[in-house]
Amino acid sequence: MLTEKQIRALKPREKEYSVSDGRTARGEGVLVLRVRPNGAKEFYYQRRIGEQKSKRKLGNWPALTLTDARDRCRDEKELVAAAGTFQELLDSYLAKLEGEGAASAGNVAWSFRHYVCEPFPGLVKRPASLIGPADIRDIISRMIDNGVTTYCNRVRSQLHAAFQAGLEQEYNPRSYLQVKVRFGLQSNPVASIPVQEDWEQPGDRALSKVELRTLWQLLPEKLSLTTAELLRFLIAAGGQRPEQLLASDRSMYHDDHLVIRSAKGRVLGERQLHVVPFNEPMRQVLHTMAEIDEQSPYPFQGRVLGQPLNVQSLSRAVTKLYQRHEKAFAGPFTLRDLRRTCKTLMASAGLSKELRDRIQGHAFNDVSSKHYDRYDYFEEKRAGLQVWAEWLERNVSK
Known part of the structure; x- marks a missing residue:
């Protein structure tokens, strides 16, 4: 396992290289320190998904200490253990609406399929916990680019409600143990996306x-x-x-x-x-x-x-x-x-x-x-x- 002294002693080389913080159980992932040719030292959480390696940057040493990097790595492992996908989050929210007999269930299902799942097939396969505001922004931007106006706000509201339902499911102490799929959500990524208020002017048209x-x-x-x-x-x-x-x-x-x-x-x-x-x-x-x-x-x-x-x-x-x-x-x-x-x-x-x-x-x-x-x-x-x-x-x- 790495120590602060060992990290301080690592010298840059002509090509970047990585040093692992030890071995963990298969599939859990590991903390890795990458040393750049310019001398920068970066912590990553690395795990293997199928035949490919996935890396997620945690921070730079020494601003991020080895102890803090291990804590963040542990958090990332917990997210992996609760790796419910974006698609599963949307499906879970739709099931909730249908179970309540919500009249909007069919329309929300159409919106998710038409504006999220079909245009972004790779995105919906990702863990819901890794979906960020930039991903939501891209979904809404695609709609705007295709000439959709007011309905952008509807889809934003539907996605916000889906993530909010996921958060409530995650942190409700009465139902948590009964939940089969966990998403590891920490926040609602849609909250950072502004409503396009100029497309939300209240109507006043009534036919004579x-x-x-x-x-x-x-x-x-x-x-x-x-x-x-x-x-x-x-x-x-x-x-x-x-x-x-x-x-x-x-x-x-x-x-x-x-x-x-x-x-x-x-x-x-x-x-x-x-x-x-x-x-x-x-x-x-x-x-x-x-x-x-x-x-x-x-x-x-x-x-x-x-x-x-x-x-x-x-x-x-x-x-x-x-x-x-x-x-x-x-x-x-x-x-x-x-x-x-x-x-x-x-x-x-x-x-x-x-x-x-x-x-x-x-x-x-x-x-x-x-x-x-x-x-x-x-x-x-x-x-x-x-x-x-x-x-x-x-x-x-x-």
Whole structure:
């Protein structure tokens, strides 16, 4: 084993050379001192992965003492022992979302596959503990270079949540011993990546009554049947969140209502259930979709058999519809603006703000609502959606 005296006595040579701090068990790795021709002496943690050697610099001697270098080497060995990969971290987070019934699980899986796993196949094979801010920066930079704007922040948020879940799994004393895959995370590398705030301006676009009527009449001719019917269903349902609705399979559709798992709150670790009563326009859409395929797992099935329509495809369809018919509208709008449109126009139909909030599944965070009020407001929501359906028939669909 090396000593400080031996290190001090090592002289530079024409070519750099390395001295090991002794042998360790196979696969654990070893502390190595590299002596450069210029006299610099550097500590490395070295281990063999397959047929290749992997080195990780720990610091320079004498600024880093031999004792401290051994401590850091020991830390690196612990990381190797907990070498859960970046891919396994992403898979673990997706499993967590699916276990909670999160409506966003499918969309997050698509994001990880489309923007992380496929473009960076080598990166996701690395231990999650070795993923740094520069790696996350490269992922987001690739998206920006490909013309992606606001969704960069979504992917950043999803990656941040994945690493945060890994940290909680690592340091939760109640569940630590039951964890099969450990990541050895010390911090969240995404925390250093700034949000692109200029792409996060809050929207304020709401379609007028005339514009909503125009959109409604364009739907069946300008979009696929499934996409058009889904948009009509979302509007008739008072502007539900499309990602949550699409994540609801047929088991969530009952005779007179739909059950949605809301991302806005949890009860005993599970996502809150949001009940949406049916009105006549919603029933008509479901009847149309049943005529196409009443056996599919999801009423609004996408191109992939057994999977719902992707919310990104729906969003693109709305944007392209506007682009083809710009002159018919007062300005651009997106899928997200339809929820705001319904919220605004339901006020014109005479619905109170509280009832509109309940129909759209907003969270009520006052103490009374969170801890005491267990009334379901089903009848109130059903009456409100009936009023909304009648308003749509008078002002939009006819």
